[in-house]
Amino acid sequence: MDHQSTLRGITLLLILGFAGCASNGAIVDPLIYWDKDDPEFVAKYGPTPTQRIESLDNLAYRANRLSETERTSHSAKISQALAEEPNSVIRVHMVRALAKLNTPEAFAGLKSSLYDNDEAVRREAVTAMGVTKNPEAVALLGDVLIRDRDYDVRLSAAKSLGEFSSGAAHEALVPALDARDPAMRFAAIESLRKSSKVDYKGDTAKWREFAQGGNPEPPATSIAEQLIPSFLR
Template sequence: MSSHPPAYNRRWICWAAVLGCGSFTLGCAEGPVPELRSLNPWVTKDWNADEAYAPTYHRKVQDLADLRNRAPSMTPEEHQRFSAEIVAELQKEEAVVMRTELVKTLATLPTEQSRAAIQMAANDADAYVRRQACLALAKNPDATSLQILGQVLANDNDTDVRLVAAKSLGQFRDPQATQALAVAIDDNNPALQHTAMDSLKSVTGKDYGYSASAWREYVQGGTPTPPPAPSLAQQFKENWWWW
């Protein structure tokens, strides 16, 4: 008996394959890789049609990116006007991605209204927005921003947010930043410990490596002896969590 399927079966298999490919291609206008949707002329056509009625998400994100690029050359009056508009959008925006983009844009507009909105965003319900707020706070290193970042580092329930807060505190040259970072020296998360110690190096100008005991003594007012340079084996042990 032949091991090959009958001719009519082979024809049906071929047609099924063709129809399956057609369904895969036509089933989603954006194609199997959404990131390439801007290369799809049908999707671009849909965007253009949608924008005849209201700005699409794609258009909004692009407009905000353009605004961030133009912000350094804007006048103070323009900063004020755009700050007011973006803050109003942020207050009513429900989409997490858009709130994140709005906070990122506010960081490029040096106004009191922008700073106040960014500070409020540090308490946003979503961790992505809070992380972006921490990055934005570091661009305006004043006393209020320092206090908020310290609170985030000490109290936020998301480790990634705390990591960004610890890194952002490294932008401050203030004894209060040293005390704010102290809470992470003995944290159970090695990544957070190391990030806090890196920021302590930037804030204080001291270098006690990744010695928790030395940094603990320093923030308590002591003058610890700098530890010897770690061996390659010790460096690997201390940085195992990167691998």
């Protein structure tokens, strides 16, 4: 084989390797994948993951300016698509959008996301439950706090329960107060303090009594604390 034949062969191999082959064996222009803003490309191949995420984030940003009918429609579509979406990053952004849409249809999607196989999605769903302020979320968050296998998801559940001031929310935090992990106990105490406006400081026993419906005496204020203005405490 002469030098020119060898060069032509190498050139042909490079062209084929660079162009790539479609599933049906046809040569595909690789540059098409870089022209993602072309309407024809989007119509043929669909939006890219980045474009879908941007669309979801934009929807979340303007959710409070949408009509109830629009929010309901978007919520239903996203909730239905969640079950079939293979990309966990996109599912996270779907959950964020549902939290902002905050409709019954959106809540149904958030509820199903509590059982997602990806912990990042479950953690986002737990946080979203607190954003919705839906009373039905209390029992769901309490279940996550006990059931979920991921520590960060359980910790997020303890924090989200602080968005609810009901006795049921307080009682749901008891397992976190009994946790061996100090960060989990601290999260439970902070949630109880936030939602109840009482303060038993770091006294876990009194917080537990309060969470279970009791009314323990608050701790005495020290002389040093009395000398510090309340806004500096």
